[in-house]
Amino acid sequence: xxxxxxxxxxxxxxxxxxxxxxxxxxxxxxxxxxxxxxxxxxxxxxxxxxxxxxxxxxxxxxxxxxxxxxxxxxxxxxxxxxxxxxxxxxxxxxxxxxxxxxxxxxxxxxxxxxxxxxxxxxxxxxxxxxxxxxxxxxxxxxxxxxxxxxxxxxxxxxxxxxxxxxxxxxxxxxxxxxxxxxxxxxxxxxxxxxxxxxxxxxxxxxxxxxxxxxxxxxxxxxxxxxxxxxxxxxxxxxxxxxxxxxxxxxxxxxxxxxxxxxxxxxxxxxxxxxxxxxxxxxxxxxxxxxxxxxxxxxxxxxxxxxxxxxxxxxxxxxxxxxxxxxxxxxxxxxxxxxxxxxxxxxxxxxxxxxxxxx
Amino acid sequence: xxxxxxxxxxxxxxxxxxxxxxxxxxxxxxxxxxxxxxxxxxxxxxxxxxxxxxxxxxxxxxxxxxxxxxxxxxxxxxxxxxxxxxxxxxxxxxxxxxxxxxxxxxxxxxxxxxxxxxxxxxxxxxxxxxxxxxxxxxxxxxxxxxxxxxxxxxxxxxxxxxxxxxxxxxxxxxxxxxxxxxxxxxxxxxxxxxxxxxxxxxxxxxxxxxxxxxxxxxxxxxxxxxxxxxxxxxxxxxxxxxxxxxxxxxxxxxxxxxxxxxxxxxxxxxxxxxxxxxxxxxxxxxxxxxxxxxxxxxxxxxxxxxxxxxxxxxxxxxxxxxxxxxxxxxxxxxxxxxxxxxxxxxxxxxxxxxxxxx
Numbered sequence: 001x002x003x004x005x006x007x008x009x010x011x012x013x014x015x016x017x018x019x020x021x022x023x024x025x026x027x028x029x030x031x032x033x034x035x036x037x038x039x040x041x042x043x044x045x046x047x048x049x050x051x052x053x054x055x056x057x058x059x060x061x062x063x064x065x066x067x068x069x070x071x072x073x074x075x076x077x078x079x080x081x082x083x084x085x086x087x088x089x090x091x092x093x094x095x096x097x098x099x100x101x102x103x104x105x106x107x108x109x110x111x112x113x114x115x116x117x118x119x120x121x122x123x124x125x126x127x128x129x130x131x132x133x134x135x136x137x138x139x140x141x142x143x144x145x146x147x148x149x150x151x152x153x154x155x156x157x158x159x160x161x162x163x164x165x166x167x168x169x170x171x172x173x174x175x176x177x178x179x180x181x182x183x184x185x186x187x188x189x190x191x192x193x194x195x196x197x198x199x200x201x202x203x204x205x206x207x208x209x210x211x212x213x214x215x216x217x218x219x220x221x222x223x224x225x226x227x228x229x230x231x232x233x234x235x236x237x238x239x240x241x242x243x244x245x246x247x248x249x250x251x252x253x254x255x256x257x258x259x260x261x262x263x264x265x266x267x268x269x270x271x272x273x274x275x276x277x278x279x280x281x282x283x284x285x286x287x288x289x290x291x292x293x294x295x296x297x298x299x300x301x302x303x304x305x306x307x308x309x310x311x312x313x314x315x316x317x318x319x320x321x322x323x324x325x326x327x328x329x330x331x332x333x334x335x336x337x338x339x340x341x342x343x344x345x346x347x348x349x350x351x352x353x354x355x356x357x358x
Numbered sequence: 359x360x361x362x363x364x365x366x367x368x369x370x371x372x373x374x375x376x377x378x379x380x381x382x383x384x385x386x387x388x389x390x391x392x393x394x395x396x397x398x399x400x401x402x403x404x405x406x407x408x409x410x411x412x413x414x415x416x417x418x419x420x421x422x423x424x425x426x427x428x429x430x431x432x433x434x435x436x437x438x439x440x441x442x443x444x445x446x447x448x449x450x451x452x453x454x455x456x457x458x459x460x461x462x463x464x465x466x467x468x469x470x471x472x473x474x475x476x477x478x479x480x481x482x483x484x485x486x487x488x489x490x491x492x493x494x495x496x497x498x499x500x501x502x503x504x505x506x507x508x509x510x511x512x513x514x515x516x517x518x519x520x521x522x523x524x525x526x527x528x529x530x531x532x533x534x535x536x537x538x539x540x541x542x543x544x545x546x547x548x549x550x551x552x553x554x555x556x557x558x559x560x561x562x563x564x565x566x567x568x569x570x571x572x573x574x575x576x577x578x579x580x581x582x583x584x585x586x587x588x589x590x591x592x593x594x595x596x597x598x599x600x601x602x603x604x605x606x607x608x609x610x611x612x613x614x615x616x617x618x619x620x621x622x623x624x625x626x627x628x629x630x631x632x633x634x635x636x637x638x639x640x641x642x643x644x645x646x647x648x649x650x651x652x653x654x655x656x657x658x659x660x661x662x663x664x665x666x667x668x669x670x671x672x673x674x675x676x677x678x679x680x681x682x683x684x685x686x687x688x689x690x691x692x693x694x695x696x697x698x699x700x701x702x703x704x705x706x707x708x709x710x711x712x713x714x715x716x
Contacts, residue, residue, distance in 0.1 A: 269631025
């Protein structure tokens with residue numbers, strides 16, 4: 001490692017501000033070493049310094065950049081764009097644009113972070129209205145990247161292919177899989193299933209010579225099975241699939257808690273099985289997968305969950321560092337260039353005309 | 359009860375044919391009494407009679423209609439339409455059309471069942487390309503009806519409103535809720551979120567004077583919370599949400615089984631807590647919610663899962679009986695008539711123009 005990787009942090013973002021961001025840096029250093037990584041912390045210098053005093057490992061690799069201004073968690077994106085200049089969130093992104101930092105991490109308001117990131121960094125994928133968000137989804141085989149999970153409400157075939165390109169590079173960089181497999185989410189696995197956008201995206205991925213390991217269509221239950229490394233879908237479907245899954249997971253854990261506290265015998269059994277149940281809990285610990293990069297920007301920005309704890313924020317930092325180190329942006333821009341060169345292939349008149357049940 | 363309710367059964371459908379269908383009738387009678395209900399069983403008379411001989415309660419209320427012909431579980435819908443005439447599936451639907459039966463139940467091939475039902479019975483909702491399927495989803499508050507979960511790949515605003523009307527009547531008939539609440543599935547709960555189809559559907563439901571208890575937009579995690587009784591969505595999103603949820607539930611139960619058998623101590627704890635875990639399992643038993651009606655037809659057709667057991671098939675029968683008894687078809691056709699009268703309201707130029715993040 002020659003020159004250090006600089007990660008810019010919005011120290012005031014999220015529900016807890018510096019009291020999670022600074023311990024998050026310390027947690028990152030403890031778990032991942034963090035050799036050759038330094039941090040810029042944007043926000044209230046007094047509050048940040050007070051936290052740094054309690055975390056000497058973080059203190060050694062952090063520089064503080066003071067600002068009084070903060071984007072509120074409930075501020076509307078349009079308002080944040082107009083009034084957010086000079087805030088901790090804004091400055092964290094601005095240093096990426098200026099080349100002073102390799103990536104930014106914020107647990108701030110998602111809408112504001114997307115709007116300000118887009119305003120400052122601009123989109124690199126020309127078809128995208130706004131950055132795509134990728135979710136790291138725990139599966140039977142490890143982790144699957146699912147995108148978009150909420151930013152782009154409607155996506156045409158070309159955008160779906162852009163998601164495939166970005167998701168592949170993300171998974172490679174962060175999960176260390178050399179040749180991630182890619183699937184397009186659909187209502188069936190046969191070629192003629194689904195609406196025109198997914199069929200056309202599948203055709204480009206299959207025939208476009210983009211060099212991705214394209215698996216084919218996958219269905220909803222393939223996500224948790226881990227059938228492929230990267231699942232591509234429009235932001236509407238992806239957001240609903242993700243929140244539906246969160247709802248189901250919470251439903252089952254509520255039922256389980258109720259069952260295991262329902263009477264004395266159940267409580268005794270639960271007590272005895274507790275070490276095993278705890279190990280299981282670790283496999284679906286949200287902190288271990290926290291950190292959703294905003295993809296499609298000219299720069300690396302990672303969104304941490306607003307309520308994440310230090311371990312979760314530390315994981316979001318790890319994702320930012322992995323993306324910064326991996327040459328992710330170069331790889332994506334190279335592949336987006338190859339996609340643009342395919343233009344003639346994407347004419348909709350080539351699309352198969354059969355409907356879902358023919 | 360004056361004249362009996364007649365339910366027509368495709369005795370050859372599903373993975374097990376008469377060996378599940380006949381015990382399914384017996385299970386229905388045992389759990390739900392079945393007073394005033396009689397059955398027509400379509401299929402191989404010898405095989406059906408052999409099963410009936412083992413189930414005297416079923417024998418007393420069943421008439422057998424012989425046919426040699428069967429639609430295979432893997433037959434393509436187009437082929438089934440051409441060659442299916444006279445099959446057990448076809449005849450079960452035909453008796454509904456002829457007024458000899460009040461409803462049909464089949465565990466046969468979904469695509470064939472939909473195509474043949476549509477061909478024989480015709481759609482009652484003019485905007486629908488094919489029948490909508492409703493899923494009964496277990497929630498913290500009971501059961502929520504989610505539709506469409508797979509039949510219609512693209513749905514405009516009017517179709518979403520038709521789903522709301524059909525879902526409300528279904529939930530009322532089958533789950534006995536007098537005034538079910540209805541929500542439209544979206545990526546956020548604010549009025550300006552989502553694409554034009556959902557915003558326009560929401561506007562018609564809110565302002566159209568259809569008399570439904572319209573709650574507003576709901577998100578993916580609201581399904582398992584049971585926020586509303588009926589969740590309306592297009593068939594693409596609904597199918598993916600349902601299969602994603604099934605995948606997550608299977609993932610968690612696999613992890614749990616692995617955890618609770620991982621060592622001796624865990625096995626002991628699981629053994630002691632087993633009665634409580636079994637009670638929990640009953641709350642999410644797929645047999646207890648099996649049976650998805652095909653909505654939007656001029657007649658009642660209920661699809662049972664191909665792999666359902668006798669208890670599951672019995673529940674599909676219960677749903678068919680409840681729909682037949684409730685005046686479901688009259689109610690839906692009355693409300694679809696009111697929707698048609700609203701036509702001028704549905705002009706897209708009235709739709710709000712804001713996008714998801716304004």
